[in-house]
Amino acid sequence: xxxxxxxxxxxxxxxxxxxxxxxxxxxxxxxxxxxxxxxxxxxxxxxxxxxxxxxxxxxxxxxxxxxxxxxxxxxxxxxxxxxxxxxxxxxxxxxxxxxxxxxxxxxxxxxxxxxxxxxxxxxxxxxxxxxxxxxxxxxxxxxxxxxxxxxxxxxxxxxxxxxxxxxxxxxxxxxxxxxxxxxxxxxxxxxxxxxxxxxxxxxxxxxxxxxxxxxxxxxxxxxxxxxxxxxxxxxxxxxxxxxxxxxxxxxxxxxxxxxxxxxxxxxxxxxxxxxxxxxxxxxxxxxxxxxxxxxxxxxxxxxxxxxxxxxxxxxxxxxxxxxxxxxxxxxxxxxxxxxxxxxxxxxxxxxxxxxxxxxxxxxxxxxxxxxxxxxxxxxxxxxxxxxxxxxxxxxxxxxxxxxxxxxxxxxxxxxxxxxxxxxxxxxxxxxxxxxxxxxxxxxxxxxxxxxxxxxxxxxxxxxxxxxxxxxxxxxxxxxxxxxxxxxxx
Amino acid sequence: xxxxxxxxxxxxxxxxxxxxxxxxxxxxxxxxxxxxxxxxxxxxxxxxxxxxxxxxxxxxxxxxxxxxxxxxxxxxxxxxxxxxxxxxxxxxxxxxxxxxxxxxxxxxxxxxxxxxxxxxxxxxxxxxxxxxxxxxxxxxxxxxxxxxxxxxxxxxxxxxxxxxxxxxxxxxxxxxxxxxxxxxxxxxxxxxxxxxxxxxxxxxxxxxxxxxxxxxxxxxxxxxxxxxxxxxxxxxxxxxxxxxxxxxxxxxxxxxxxxxxxxxxxxxxxxxxxxxxxxxxxxxxxxxxxxxxxxxxxxxxxxxxxxxxxxxxxxxxxxxxxxxxxxxxxxxxxxxxxxxxxxxxxxxxxxxxxxxxxxxxxxxxxxxxxxxxxxxxxxxxxxxxxxxxxxxxxxxxxxxxxxxxxxxxxxxxxxxxxxxxxxxxxxxxxxxxxxxxxxxxxxxxxxxxxxxxxxxxxxxxxxxxxxxxxxxxxxxxxxxxxxxxxxxx
Numbered sequence: 005x006x007x008x009x010x011x012x013x014x015x016x017x018x019x020x021x022x023x024x025x026x027x028x029x030x031x032x033x034x035x036x037x038x039x040x041x042x043x044x045x046x047x048x049x050x051x052x053x054x055x056x057x058x059x060x061x062x063x064x065x066x067x068x069x070x071x072x073x074x075x076x077x078x079x080x081x082x083x084x085x086x087x088x089x090x091x092x093x094x095x096x097x098x099x100x101x102x103x104x105x106x107x108x109x110x111x112x113x114x115x116x117x118x119x120x121x122x123x124x125x126x127x128x129x130x131x132x133x134x135x136x137x138x139x140x141x142x143x144x145x146x147x148x149x150x151x152x153x154x155x156x157x158x159x160x161x162x163x164x165x166x167x168x169x170x171x172x173x174x175x176x177x178x179x180x181x182x183x184x185x186x187x188x189x190x191x192x193x194x195x196x197x198x199x200x201x202x203x204x205x206x207x208x209x210x211x212x213x214x215x216x217x218x219x220x221x222x223x224x225x226x227x228x229x230x231x232x233x234x235x236x237x238x239x240x241x242x243x244x245x246x247x248x249x250x251x252x253x254x255x256x257x258x259x260x261x262x263x264x265x266x267x268x269x270x271x272x273x274x275x276x277x278x279x280x281x282x283x284x285x286x287x288x289x290x291x292x293x294x295x296x297x298x299x300x301x302x303x304x305x306x307x308x309x310x311x312x313x314x315x316x317x318x319x320x321x322x323x324x325x326x327x328x329x330x331x332x333x334x335x336x337x338x339x340x341x342x343x344x345x346x347x348x349x350x351x352x353x354x355x356x357x358x359x360x361x362x363x364x365x366x367x368x369x370x371x372x373x374x375x376x377x378x379x380x381x382x383x384x385x386x387x388x389x390x391x392x393x394x395x396x397x398x399x400x401x402x403x404x405x406x407x408x409x410x411x412x413x414x415x416x417x418x419x420x421x422x423x424x425x426x427x428x429x430x431x432x433x434x435x436x437x438x439x440x441x442x443x444x445x446x447x448x449x450x451x452x453x454x455x456x457x458x459x460x461x462x463x464x465x466x467x468x469x470x471x472x473x474x475x476x477x478x479x480x481x482x483x484x485x486x487x488x489x490x491x492x493x
Numbered sequence: 494x495x496x497x498x499x500x501x502x503x504x505x506x507x508x509x510x511x512x513x514x515x516x517x518x519x520x521x522x523x524x525x526x527x528x529x530x531x532x533x534x535x536x537x538x539x540x541x542x543x544x545x546x547x548x549x550x551x552x553x554x555x556x557x558x559x560x561x562x563x564x565x566x567x568x569x570x571x572x573x574x575x576x577x578x579x580x581x582x583x584x585x586x587x588x589x590x591x592x593x594x595x596x597x598x599x600x601x602x603x604x605x606x607x608x609x610x611x612x613x614x615x616x617x618x619x620x621x622x623x624x625x626x627x628x629x630x631x632x633x634x635x636x637x638x639x640x641x642x643x644x645x646x647x648x649x650x651x652x653x654x655x656x657x658x659x660x661x662x663x664x665x666x667x668x669x670x671x672x673x674x675x676x677x678x679x680x681x682x683x684x685x686x687x688x689x690x691x692x693x694x695x696x697x698x699x700x701x702x703x704x705x706x707x708x709x710x711x712x713x714x715x716x717x718x719x720x721x722x723x724x725x726x727x728x729x730x731x732x733x734x735x736x737x738x739x740x741x742x743x744x745x746x747x748x749x750x751x752x753x754x755x756x757x758x759x760x761x762x763x764x765x766x767x768x769x770x771x772x773x774x775x776x777x778x779x780x781x782x783x784x785x786x787x788x789x790x791x792x793x794x795x796x797x798x799x800x801x802x803x804x805x806x807x808x809x810x811x812x813x814x815x816x817x818x819x820x821x822x823x824x825x826x827x828x829x830x831x832x833x834x835x836x837x838x839x840x841x842x843x844x845x846x847x848x849x850x851x852x853x854x855x856x857x858x859x860x861x862x863x864x865x866x867x868x869x870x871x872x873x874x875x876x877x878x879x880x881x882x883x884x885x886x887x888x889x890x891x892x893x894x895x896x897x898x899x900x901x902x903x904x905x906x907x908x909x910x911x912x913x914x915x916x917x918x919x920x921x922x923x924x925x926x927x928x929x930x931x932x933x934x935x936x937x938x939x940x941x942x943x944x945x946x947x948x949x950x951x952x953x954x955x956x957x958x959x960x961x962x963x964x965x966x967x968x969x970x971x972x973x974x975x976x977x978x979x980x981x982x
Binding site: 069100101103104106107111114124125126127128129130132133134135136140215216237443444446447448450451454466470473474477478479492 | 558589590592593595596600603613614615616617618619621622623624625629704705726932933935936937939940943955959962963966967968981
């Protein structure tokens with residue numbers, strides 16, 4: 005097992021050697037989508053980032069259990085515990101049952117994830133499927149003195165927790181600042197402090213998704229599900245918790261507090277956060293209307309798009325930035341990624357057909373070491389890709405007869421590009437476009453018309469050659485009184 | 494709305510006019526898979542049967558909510574409430590968490606369903622996600638006097654229920670016969686009668702999937718989930734409940750009893766059952782080892798298979814039998830379906846290019862009426878397909894100049910084949926095989942070699958023609974010192 009992997013731990017704000025709690029097992033939890041709308045560019049980045057980590061850990065022979073949740077209840081419009089449930093609202097607007105909304109957008113999300121060629125997680129638990137477990141954790145937190153009930157709702161007592169624990173240790177927020185910065189919102193008067201957060205919310209009469217509990221008919225708070233489902237499937241302590249930077253506060257800070265308040269121990273060893281994607285320098289936001297859905301991106305159907313960008317181009321674009329850096333979307337950047345990916349895949353094809361010589365004029369082993377050093381350095385995928393492009397130059401030189409490669413090195417180089425491009429980065433060669441498919445009939449017709457002409461000119465050598473070679477390819481030609489018919493065997 | 498649809502109602506053993514409870518809404522529940530293994534041929538039949546019903550009801554402008562469950566807990570190896578949970582057992586053997594088994598086989602099932610081009614249901618609820626609702630129904634049944642607790646487990650009191658209700662009305666079973674026919678099994682001594690069934694089972698110490706309840710730490714009985722999830726998402730009364738004939742007893746009989754015992758009313762208006770698939774005349778069974786997985790069928794990897802049969806061939810084969818008739822799998826039958834489907838799709842292609850005349854020599858309207866009459870007659874898909882083949886003969890006659898079709902009829906016929914083949918039966922034209930994809934480069938190379946020869950012979954007319962026509966198709970040709978290079982634009 006390769007033990008050189010170093011991961012940036014948001015908790016300690018530094019890179020740390022990756023040492024799992026129970027090797028060879030690795031438990032990894034990543035926050036998944038709230039399924040009330042189509043996935044957009046912002047969903048692609050954590051999916052791709054943690055897919056690379058999942059793939060790389062498995063490449064290193066770790067046995068990884070990767071849990072990514074589906075939020076299908078409890079995520080309110082306003083993170084401060086107010087507003088309608090996002091899914092219930094969409095269900096109300098569409099006049100359907102909330103679970104129909106959930107099903108529709110889970111299916112759509114899965115389709116996008118498959119297009120991006122990310123692996124499905126080992127377990128994909130739904131929040132609504134773990135109401136009992138969430139109730140149980142609320143009871144435990146109340147029992148341990150870190151939560152209180154008011155009017156059928158239960159809130160986490162942040163002030164009490166902060167007396168014996170470091171609330172804010174992940175995000176760097178300071179309690180006093182939160183106090184003064186939090187506006188008093190309607191309906192929050194039942195909280196002791198505005199920074200307290202809901203563990204269980206009593207449902208208002210019109211609220212559709214509701215379950216009985218000892219406090220009220222209601223539903224769990226949004227933060228609770230992740231504390232519950234991560235520890236249910238990965239144990240009270242586990243290795244990696246990932247998610248987008250936007251979830252650091254309040255979501256992940258609250259998760260830390262909940263788990264600690266319930267069990268007395270810290271649940272997560274390494275916290276990892278991917279940075280966000282901006283569009284032409286601006287934050288993606290509903291008011292700016294600059295959210296680009298993945299379905300729009302893949303077909304080019306959005307005012308910000310000059311044309312379509314395929315899932316693999318999108319993926320390569322995201323991998324060309326380090327996951328902890330901001331990434332700005334622009335047509336120019338995507339088009340550059342497209343050219344780069346094309347160059348990479350062409351070189352990959354070339355590599356398969358290179359001829360070996362007695363000696364190498366390039367140090368393949370050094371290239372390989374550089375590639376894995378980049379991966380081990382907190383998943384430095386842009387560094388990795390730049391090393392691969394150095395290899396591309398060499399591959400093209402060998403093809404042009406300006407460099408040579410030994411047989412051993414050639415095998416090694418083929419293995420390196422296979423491992424890294426496909427197994428670890430999870431890229432894939434795109435399917436032939438339908439445009440390309442539609443060319444075949446035209447080309448065959450052209451060829452068979454040439455054959456007709458050859459026959460007319462008594463050039464039977466040519467006409468037989470065309471027919472025989474087509475037959476060999478599996479194209480069956482039938483002469484008819486009007487000319488010809490053909491089909492593929 | 495077309496109101497001619499007639500459905501065979503297993504409950505009354507006759508065909509009945511389909512009249513939904515709250516038109517235009519239709520609620521339909523179908524028993525889905527227990528996800529502890531790959532889907533086999535037996536799973537394809539209910540999926541396809543009720544997909545056609547779902548599609549046809551929507552074609553008739555009904556607003557359909559289609560619920561198909563995933564059984565991920567409570568299905569024991571032995572239907573008489575004994576033995577290990579099927580999923581927990583697989584998890585134990587594979588040394589993973591039960592929910593990893595669930596995720597793996599749900600993903601695999603979805604892939605197969607997509608290959609068969611069946612539509613995803615509106616809601617796909619998991620049994621484990623509805624433990625609270627199942628507890629609630631158990632409480633209600635106990636309260637109504639139709640269940641009793643013994644040692645932390647709760648059983649349905651069939652004898653008591655049968656005093657005021659008709660237990661056996663779906664399956665035709667008679668209680669006295671059940672009594673004498675049921676062997677006393679270990680551990681059943683706590684039941685009053687051997688035909689009683691579990692609503693809640695106390696978990697043995699080694700049982701992994703367990704939830705707290707007022708009776709014990711345990712898990713719900715297998716039959717309960719369907720009563721609970723159908724009424725949760727479709728209301729206490731709903732229109733259609735479907736499933737395989739093998740589920741009629743005990744599963745569906747128990748569902749009827751549970752729902753009636755809980756609410757006092759019958760939940761389901763139309764019960765529909767598809768018949769089973771045999772393999773060369775024999776029942777599929779584990780001991781005979783003649784289960785054919787869909788993945789095996791699609792690639793031809795099973796000793797019973799002479800070769801691969803694509804998802805669309807499999808689907809056409811299943812549609813060529815009426816869903817209530819037994820269907821015997823054999824290589825000969827599948828190959829006949831393959832030829833039939835090929836003939837159908839070729840005629841469909843031909844139809845798109847037919848030339849219209851002033852009059853028709855065929856009654857297109859009558860064909861259309863026959864097609865829909867077959868569909869309305871309890872989904873008589875073999876009848877429908879045979880009418881479509883009558884149309885195929887006519888289409889081919891028009892092509893050969895032996896029959897004529899008017900412009901209006903041509904439009905009508907195109908619409909009919911589109912509606913029926915694709916929208917209602919859910920067939921789809923198969924993608925070009927990869928074999929076919931790999932032909933293009935060879936054909937283009939052959940063509941360009943002919944061009945080289947033409948140039949060598951100073952036949953520039955031919956060489957220019959080849960180049961120009963290829964350019965027009967989007968194939969860019971570049972002359973090099975060694976010959977040529979080409980790429981698709």
